[in-house]
Amino acid sequence: MERDAILAAAGEIQSELPYLLGPAADGVADKLAEALDKGNGDIAAVLVTDVLRQYEATRSWMADRLAAAERGLQPLGGDPGPVQFPRFQCAACGWTWVRVRGAPIPACINCGGALAPMR
Numbered sequence: 001m002e003r004d005a006i007l008a009a010a011g012e013i014q015s016e017l018p019y020l021l022g023p024a025a026d027g028v029a030d031k032l033a034e035a036l037d038k039g040n041g042d043i044a045a046v047l048v049t050d051v052l053r054q055y056e057a058t059r060s061w062m063a064d065r066l067a068a069a070e071r072g073l074q075p076l077g078g079d080p081g082p083v084q085f086p087r088f089q090c091a092a093c094g095w096t097w098v099r100v101r102g103a104p105i106p107a108c109i110n111c112g113g114a115l116a117p118m119r
């Protein structure tokens with residue numbers, strides 16, 4: 001269960017890395033992709049955790065994400081399924097961002113455009 005939550009969160013954090021880490025994002029994205037490539041889910045979960053633990057921003061993102069999963073937060077409507085955080089998208093270039101626990105909404109990291117909630 002925990003393993004599945006880690007792997008699901010690892011998939012989601014990939015699009016957040018540039019925002020969380022800035023210039024370090026590329027190297028971390030590569031390591032994360034490598035970790036997720038491991039066939040065995042247990043090994044992948046351990047490797048993913050190791051990679052994300054190296055930076056405060058990714059470590060706390062992951063901690064928030066897993067804590068939310070444990071509390072069993074569900075999308076409104078109560079349909080059982082993966083935990084969802086509100087997603088935002090840049091209307092100009094399509095970059096997407098996930099808002100965790102009331103974080104301030106940034107400008108698009110690609111083009112500086114405004115992010116709008118996605119449905």
Ligand SMILES: [Zn+2]
Nearest residue numbers: 090093108111
């Ligand atoms: Zn943009």
